[in-house]
Amino acid sequence: MHTRRAFLAASAAAPAVLRGASTRTLDEIEKILASGNVKGRLTREDIPTPALMLDLDAFEHNVARMTKHLKDNGKAFRPHGKTHKCAEIARRLIQAGAVGACAAKISEAEAFAREGIGGLLVTSAPVGRLKIERALRLARLKPDTIFSVDNAQNVRELNDAAGAARIKFNLAVDLAVSSRTGITPGEPGAALAQLISTQPNLVFKGIQAYAGHSSHVIGFEARRKSSQEAMGRAVETRRMIESRGIECKWLSGGSTGTYNIDSSIDGITELQPGSFMFMDVDYNRIGGQDGEVYRDFKNSLTVATTVISKPADDAAIVDGGLKAFSTDKPFTPVAKGIDNLPYNWAGDEHGKLNLARASRAVNLGDRIEFVIPHCDPSVNLYDRMFCLRGDTVEAVWRITARGLSQ
Amino acid sequence: MHTRRAFLAASAAAPAVLRGASTRTLDEIEKILASGNVKGRLTREDIPTPALMLDLDAFEHNVARMTKHLKDNGKAFRPHGKTHKCAEIARRLIQAGAVGACAAKISEAEAFAREGIGGLLVTSAPVGRLKIERALRLARLKPDTIFSVDNAQNVRELNDAAGAARIKFNLAVDLAVSSRTGITPGEPGAALAQLISTQPNLVFKGIQAYAGHSSHVIGFEARRKSSQEAMGRAVETRRMIESRGIECKWLSGGSTGTYNIDSSIDGITELQPGSFMFMDVDYNRIGGQDGEVYRDFKNSLTVATTVISKPADDAAIVDGGLKAFSTDKPFTPVAKGIDNLPYNWAGDEHGKLNLARASRAVNLGDRIEFVIPHCDPSVNLYDRMFCLRGDTVEAVWRITARGLSQ
Numbered sequence A, B: 001m002h003t004r005r006a007f008l009a010a011s012a013a014a015p016a017v018l019r020g021a022s023t024r025t026l027d028e029i030e031k032i033l034a035s036g037n038v039k040g041r042l043t044r045e046d047i048p049t050p051a052l053m054l055d056l057d058a059f060e061h062n063v064a065r066m067t068k069h070l071k072d073n074g075k076a077f078r079p080h081g082k083t084h085k086c087a088e089i090a091r092r093l094i095q096a097g098a099v100g101a102c103a104a105k106i107s108e109a110e111a112f113a114r115e116g117i118g119g120l121l122v123t124s125a126p127v128g129r130l131k132i133e134r135a136l137r138l139a140r141l142k143p144d145t146i147f148s149v150d151n152a153q154n155v156r157e158l159n160d161a162a163g164a165a166r167i168k169f170n171l172a173v174d175l176a177v178s179s180r181t182g183i184t185p186g187e188p189g190a191a192l193a194q195l196i197s198t199q200p201n202l203v204f205k206g207i208q209a210y211a212g213h214s215s216h217v218i219g220f221e222a223r224r225k226s227s228q229e230a231m232g233r234a235v236e237t238r239r240m241i242e243s244r245g246i247e248c249k250w251l252s253g254g255s256t257g258t259y260n261i262d263s264s265i266d267g268i269t270e271l272q273p274g275s276f277m278f279m280d281v282d283y284n285r286i287g288g289q290d291g292e293v294y295r296d297f298k299n300s301l302t303v304a305t306t307v308i309s310k311p312a313d314d315a316a317i318v319d320g321g322l323k324a325f326s327t328d329k330p331f332t333p334v335a336k337g338i339d340n341l342p343y344n345w346a347g348d349e350h351g352k353l354n355l356a357r358a359s360r361a362v363n364l365g366d367r368i369e370f371v372i373p374h375c376d377p378s379v380n381l382y383d384r385m386f387c388l389r390g391d392t393v394e395a396v397w398r399i400t401a402r403g404l405s406q
Helices: A004-012 A026-035 A056-072 A087-095 A106-114 A129-141 A152-165 A187-198 A220-243 A281-285 A375-379 B004-012 B026-035 B056-072 B087-095 B106-114 B129-141 B152-165 B187-198 B220-243 B281-285 B375-379
Strands: A051-055 A101-103 A120-122 A146-149 A169-174 A202-209 A250-253 A301-312 A315-318 A343-345 A351-354 A367-371 A384-389 A392-398 B051-055 B101-103 B120-122 B146-149 B169-174 B202-209 B250-253 B301-312 B315-318 B343-345 B351-354 B367-371 B384-389 B392-398
Touching (some): A087 A101, A101 A106, A106 A129, A120 A129, A129 A169, A152 A169, A152 A187, A169 A187, A187 A202, A220 A250, B087 B392, B146 B152, B146 B202, B187 B220, B301 B375
Parallel strands (some): A169 A202, B101 B120, B146 B169
Antiparallel strands (some): A343 A351, A384 A392, B301 B315, B343 B351
16 A cells, blocks of 8 residues: 555655655665765765764865965974864875874874874873873884873883883973963973983973964954964973973974964974864854954864754754754854854754744755854764765765774 | 883882872773673773763662652653663663663664663654654564654654555654744644544554753752643643543653652653763752752762873863863863862863862872763763772773764
8 A cells, every 4th residue: 555655755745854855765875884885876965964064175175275375384284183083084184295193182193093194293191100001002003103291200200111111202392382281381391391301211302382272362463462472482492492402393383273373483393273174163253364254264064954843933943952063162053055044052962943034944854054163072973974075975984083082 | 121010110109190090001901891891800090081980879879769759659760861872771770660761863762772672762753754764664673662753744754654664653742841842732732643643554652741941940849830830731732632532641751850840740651861860060950859959869970080281289180171071051070079179171172170279189190080060962972981889890881872863
């Protein structure tokens, strides 16, 4: 009586649900995804929501623009892997000219190293015996790895451990140019560099200095002032280290917000931005060099959702909530391709859309994509990202280091 | 010159780092974790941070208390799996007397079903052809699964699909007693129940009604009023359905905040709280029946962190930030076992502690555990939880449905 064809015909007769609907069956889609051979065999509409979607044209534009800017300004490029946590992206950035990848934690760096990524800089200190054992293992696998430190006791323990293991640790002094980790710039930083340089099993590589607060200052001139002040202290510390007769060839810092400020600061040798490749609502808001919206890089990353309930004519519920977007910012996801469609959090699983002024009708079953408030912790919610060329799925990239914050 | 023993001795000479330090090597710990046979072979200090930790005594107390309360009050118990996303916990709750488990989305229910969990109630509607195909597959695997719906068109599509597949779908009418999904209570809800009951391939099971807003009302009397009002509309809709000659034996709702309110409302047959098993800062704040702090259930869940930097005498940085805790609440993690130790967000990877008034000294390398602001989306950040009896790791439970919000 009811055949599968009849069911499909019944669906076809319901245009509101069909808007943007897939033409493949679930089994076909899952078979293609499981095969790993997705190129050109799936479209945007085949991907179950909520899902993390990457527009490859925009992503490649962003990578090319950042790479060219840093090359033109004579700075090395070690993009931060805490943003993407994806070995495939780290590999593509290196192919585009990056010297390696930053990692926020050792477990993240391990995940990259296991996939063959070298030139790693771990931006948090390996504190305590177990973390030091982990650092030893990573240094054996990728001897060019640089570890950041900000504490003399930790430096001595690293030296002892390296000696016992008959290896050398490459260390960077992490400077507190912002309000997170790091040792005070100036004399304290220089003294720590000197301590490292006198230990037999350590190699002093240079300075790690991340001015997190500068990155998000709204307005280009205010941001320039903030970053010049913060990074100026790092450059000054570099000079103090060299005035002690210690070679300090390398100073790494910078962010998506300050890339075109830090790239003209003498003494900084390397930039480590991450968010530029994806962008998010937060970075759009900080303003560009030539306008109120920061448009140097395109919004390549979205979360795709589906309208699963229409509780009223002017309201719709989508299937992405606190588990689909990180919520650490005071603003919400922004719909892509539909204007005046405010999203409000509606718990762990849902978002509520106000349709009163929306630029087009929104119906049950519609797929709606949103630019993410803050990209890094949102990417960390997903096991994979779906990479699109137009509406065609070109690849599925595993988020290799998802959940690895150890 | 430097042996491993010498390294350990050097560490032992550094008491600040050794506080709470593990005595096992990283290789030993990882071998034990990989074996799956952890019982009694690891302690709290062996677990790399950040990590999700479950105090089993507190967890079991919470489960026993909720189970007894609902049994004493003649209500069935179908705890919400969106909180734990863990098949092992779902299994233990059923052993304790639960009739099954709720799941927020089909992919979450699928993960439970694959691990043998039955009695599933999916609390979001399967909208669109691909979600309906998924519902068919789940209904074949676990024929007692109930799906929630709030839309007539979706009901007709489910009927057609079930007919084509020669199965029956069990459906619940999802009532909008709060501001998320659901159909308007009263006549609209009763009419949808009637539509379901007239379709040949659908079985009308009853009502799903989650009053999310009531759960978090601060103050017991205000909360009672809110939940009685919201759930009263669900009970009234149940009567309206029955007055149409349609059997409506089942009404499921309730939450951790309202369990001892809803359990005395006639007409509600089943409660579906989830957070009670873990608790969080949010639920502690809503106030109990007999005091300003809600203490019916114990805080069994924490995130363990390590102090990895001491930028000043009165400040410490721990290795858990926006990727270790969900941040959707206007308050921050609360240290367990140390008073007056405010935590402030310090980016994706770190938290900053103000030590000025802390009840004990905090040193580099110290492990500090925090009660989580909001348990559900924080659990969703982790692949596993470490289950402790005192300081001994008794089990490691996989968070089976982590990231499954589809």
